[in-house]
Amino acid sequence: MLDFEKAQRTSLTTQVEVNLKSALIIGALKPGARLITKEIAEQLGTSITPVREALLRLVSSGALQATPAQAFLVPVVSQERYREINTIRKQLEGMAAVTALTHLTAEKHSELQRLAEDFQSKVRHGEVEQMLEANYVFRFRLYRYAEMPTLIALIEQLWVQIGPCFNFLHPHSGDIFPDTHFYANLLTALEKKDEIATRKAMEIIIDHDTLILQRQYVY
Structure with a gap:
């Protein structure tokens, strides 16, 4: 017999996990x-059980730390760990972008252009949280074109781990990204289906992310 109650709880747990991942990625945490389980449950209007299960999932993926007091902590990422993660990101995100070329159509490229323009609009208006969210949407739309779900899951796991570092950017919105077409070189490389230029553009983008977040270690 199907356990509908368990299935419903699993679905709710997944929803809570997605919400928490999004908050981590854009630096809202x-x-x-x-993080207190009861408080999150009250904020989301749900019971404690799916929230706790979602938090434990994030602990198992390295995105959160569990404490003896039945609370969960957003980890502080050391400079060395951040560099390590970004080195891995270059390999994985470069692979995803290059693989996406195989499946990239004119229609998909136009969608990427639209998302890049939406991101740039948020940059011009200095809307940091919306900017980081738009950046995430653009990047993962491209990566999903690679049609490699396991690779995408690995990349997202890395983003969740370093996402809280973006929190320090929220009061410093003026110069996070240049007020130009930040993704212009990448989009050109994608349109030409140039694997070398695509990978190089991705490396430059990730290096830019690194330079931005280095600031938190000197403030």
């Missing part, structure tokens, strides 16, 4: 923040 500060490194070192303490």
Whole structure:
């Protein structure tokens, strides 16, 4: 017999996990923040069980840390760990972008252009949280064109781990990204289906991310 109650709870757990992942990725949760299961359940209007299960999933993926006091912590990422993760990101995200070329159509490229323009609009208006969300949407739309779900899951796991580092950017919106077409070189490389230029563009983009987030280690 199907366990509908368990299936419903699993679905709710997944929804909570997605919400928490999004909050981590755009820096809405500060490194070192303490997450209380009951408080999150109240904020989301759900019971404690799916929230706790979602938090434990994030602990198992390295996105959160569990504490003896039945709370969960957003980890503080060291400079060395951030560099390590970005080195891995270059390999994985470069692979995803290059593989996406195989499936990239004119229609898909136009969609990427639209998403890049939406991101740039958020940059011009200095809307940091919306900017980071638009950046995530653009990047993962491209990566999903690679049609490699396992690779995408690995990339997302890395983004979730370093996402809280973006929290320090929220009050410093003026110069996070240049007010130009940040993804212009990448889009050109994609349109030409140039694997070398695509990979190089991705490396430059990730290096830019690194330079931005290095600031938090000197503030």
